[in-house]
Amino acid sequence: MTVSSVISSVVVVGGGIAGVSTVAELRKKGYVGDLTLLSADPVPYDRPPLSKEYLAGGRDLDSIALQAPEWYVDQRISLVGGVVAVALRPDAGEVELSDGRVLTADRIVLATGGRAVRPSLGEIGSAIHVLREVGDADRLRTQLVPGARLLIVGAGLIGAEVASTARKLGAEVVLVDPLPVPLAAAVGIEVATWLHGLHADHGVGALTTTVETLLETPAGVAAQLTGEPGSREFDAVLLAVGLVPETALAEAAGLETSRGILVDAGQVTSHPSVLAVGDCARLRDHPRAEHWEAAQLDGARAAATILEAEPPPTTASWWWSDRYGLHVEGVGEMRSPDAEHQTVVRGVVGEPPFSVFTLRGERVIGAVAVDDPNAVRAARRMIDRGVDVRASDLADPGTDLRKLLRR
Amino acid sequence: MDTAKSQGIRVASVDDIPEGEGIAISSDITGTEDDIAILRDDDGTCWALNDTCTHETASLAEGWVEDGDVECPLHSSRFNLKTGKVDGLPATRDTVPHRVEVRDGEVYLFPGERP
Structure with a gap:
């Protein structure tokens, strides 16, 4: 009897692209045992549209679902929505849920994702946003009305995408980044320079500076930018300065973490029955990819490891973005x-x-x-x-x- | 069934479609709801699928055709050329295949008929 034939239960913690890919690949590769997907949201959804079509109002939540609700039924995946895992006990194979239940599994896959970095620039309140969850997008969208003044801190992919969407919705946008040419490492200096220049072409005030303080006022947010004599007034601020991997559950369980839950090439953590995939995970001695397809491939690799099947072929990392x-x-x-x-x-x-x-x-x-x-x-x-x-x-x-x- | 329809609609010369690429045929010509992509696999075979990716709005005729699949030009979901079955997120819904026939170097499309 092979090891994989005795794996009869898998619990996947986290309903982003990595978690959903893990369960999909397990079934695709012929796994017939119990399969549970824990999702903080009732139905797992796709995140890329949150800065683009969803934020613009062109897509609703149903249309960005990663899979239709009936898919989970067809695939015999027990989708447990609206809960989070609060404790992990690797030796016992246990996951304790926020509703008090305890699930037991032969293998546990952590797909806990990450959260937006919240720099300490002042109290985060109703007019200061981050963008990671659908609720974040909903809150931000209510403020993106014609003429609204939006400050975006960080001109990486998310900041640039939101600047484009906000302009489409008629908002006035100031975009600040400490780098004169953001994304130069990702796309090369020549393309990065041209891409960044598109902001000004589309009426965005793109500034090379940093934000020192943000202060919520009755009128909105007062932002003090480095090197300016006074503060500027905005109706809303988006902090788009990066991602922190969500490792708390793994750390508390004694798994090895360092800027991510450390995994081997098969997505296995420092505990042999716990795997990790997507934004929460980091392959030892490598940076985290933080891209959609990388998370999807992590899920495929984790499924292959669990089933002792052939892993997906390695492929160069790929990403996309849309602006203007x-x-x-x-x-x-x-x-x-x-x-x-x-x-x-x-x-x-x-x-x-x-x-x-x-x-x-x-x-x-x-x-x-x-x-x-x-x-x-x-x-x-x-x-x-x-x-x-x-x-x-x-x-x-x-x-x-x-x-x-x-x- | 009228004769014209039973013989299909002549939509292109096969040489007009490079191997690994596709062309879109307007719904005005096909009479279908969506435009139809004629896709030529890298072995030279022609196939037809509804042109609009089931995920968003990309034209599959502009996709990458290889090894029996077309890969969407926007987010790389793959669709099987023969069956229209989707393999790979972000698209989750299969697309519709249509029958094509190549006669004397001309591509004939049979909208609504299964291959």
Whole structure:
């Protein structure tokens, strides 16, 4: 009898993309035992729309559900919504819930996600927001009315997406970040400079500065920006300065954590019957990915580990973002040109569709595209398959990138 | 069934669709609710699916076609070219396949007929 054949119960703690992917992959790979998914929300939903279509009011909660409610029934997944886990006892295989129940399982998968960083800039109140949960988006949306003055702190992907959505809704936006060119490491300096410049093109006041204090006043929020003589008044403030992995449950249970619940390549934590996936987890000696697909693949790997099945093939990390009607995607790793690395532009930066590749020798290691998603799909396959390419072929928009893969 | 319909609608020459790519045929021509994507797999075979991804609004005709699947150009959900079955979030609903036939290098579409 193999080990996997004696696994007859799995509890997954957390209903984000990582948790839902874990249960979906377990069933897809043929697991027939008990399967429970704990979700703080009644029905697990997808988070990317919270800064985009959902925030804009174009999608409702049902339409961003990760799976329809009947899917859980069809898949024989016991979805326990509206509860959180309050204690984990790894040796006993127990998870204690906020409603007092205790669940027992052969394997426990932690998919507890993360929470938005809340810098101590003053009291967080009704006009000062973070954006992680659907409730956060609902609260922020009520304030994004035409003419409302919004301060966004942090010009990373979420901050930029909300700036775009808020402008669409008619709000006045000031966006501050200490970096003159945010996202340069993710997309390369040239694309980052152009992307950041889009804010000003769309009427956003993009400032390179920091916020020293936020003070709620009867009129809204007074924000003191570094280097300015007086404070500025806003109706709402969004703090979009990053994510803290939710590790409290794991820490209290004695699992090893360090900027995330530490896992091995099979998503197993320091306790052999507890796994961790998604934003709460960190592969030893690696940074956390914090992207949607990375969380999904974690779930697939955890399912494979539990069932002693073949893990999904490794693939270059991929992400997308949307701003001002443009679709931005990235894959792999972008590097500045140096002795080893070369930057190749296909098309013209700033005139979508275009894409930019990082080459190490004749190998693509990363790519970013604006409104040119198939360039990223091609680049991903070049990276995954280790295809040799010539810079001149990549740079020529007349070259069919698919053909470079077939050589 | 009238003759024109039983023979399908001629929508393209097969050479107009590079392997691994697709074209969208307007619902004005197909008479269906959604536009229909004619997708050519990397082995040269032609398939047809409803064009709009079941997740949001992307056109599957602009997707990446390979190994029997089309990958959505926005969020990379995959749909089986023959069955329309979705494999991979964020899309959760299958899409609709339609029958196509290639005769003398021309692609004929049979909207509403299963392949």
